[in-house]
Amino acid sequence: MSASRLQEEIKKKEPFASAEQEATLNLLRTSDQLHNRFGRLFRKYGLTSSQYNVLRILRGEGKALPSLEIAERMIQVVPAITGLIDRLEKQELVERRRCNDDRRVVFVEITEKGMTLLSEMDQPVSDTHVQLMGHLSKAELQELSRLLEKARMSLAPGKEKEA
Amino acid sequence: MSASRLQEEIKKKEPFASAEQEATLNLLRTSDQLHNRFGRLFRKYGLTSSQYNVLRILRGEGKALPSLEIAERMIQVVPAITGLIDRLEKQELVERRRCNDDRRVVFVEITEKGMTLLSEMDQPVSDTHVQLMGHLSKAELQELSRLLEKARMSLAPGKEKEA
DNA sequence: ATGTATTAGATGACATGTAAATTAAGTGGA
């Protein structure tokens, strides 16, 4: 049996302890590389990956969202959102608005400037998606999505194993 | 056609622009969640994911490695390695040694203390791998690894598209 | 040998991710 491609890539001398471990490391490595690649694209427009993500969520929603809603959709811890919104606001890509009904809540909304920036990025982003994953067939892409969704089933919130 | 699971998870209102995009976002999201989960496990032992990674690489190699070698295997940028090694050295889990042949090179080696810590973590880490991915069949895990490796083919260094 | 290019690392500035603690506001019950 020849060594796996991943094993060669990271120059690992021993084979993987399990298929589970190999799949997980493959996943983390592929994701890192994709993240890097998109990060470089976004930087050309003055954004980081997280900032782009927030703008996409806000555009997709079409209206203002509470900070916590945004954090939830990004799998991120709450404290990180504050600074993220701060920087987007400084660039005038989003606006904060205190909610009147519940003054604890801060609504965040994308601005015209933010929408314009996203529009400029749409084509390059779309092109990059195809460039990076287009060599997989539609059937392979669907199967990949299916397997990833299945993988996430054990990761749902609340499924944490207690020590 | 019903909306995809990912589309529901992130409450996206429009369907994905392409199968490429959906697969990529699935990948990034799954990876984030796995990363979070392992991060929490490692933290119980006083390590971050990156620190654990360095120790695993050094144990796998069995001997000292130059800093750049470590960075390369981790997909990471060079500057990050310095601080990473700094903190591991402070915890006495690794040691730095200047190379005599080429005094620019710094070799990093795992210590006894580092090896002992890794040993304690082996079983919990292995258990977590199975816990998180064990609900996929062996065939599915292999197919997942195959698709991820194929996905990385477009990400090889030097394949960057020029602007 | 000498000046240029290259290579290995380190440093500084900044954005991010994490946990723990804090502030402010809303809810409920004695």
Place this chain on the structure above:
DNA sequence: TCCACTTAATTTACATGTCATCTAATACAT
């Protein structure tokens, strides 16, 4: 009414990841 509890967001402290820049050491060509 008043206190305990919860919730939304922020703040603080620290590890990380990124880039640009710097230093030291080596390699190479003339």
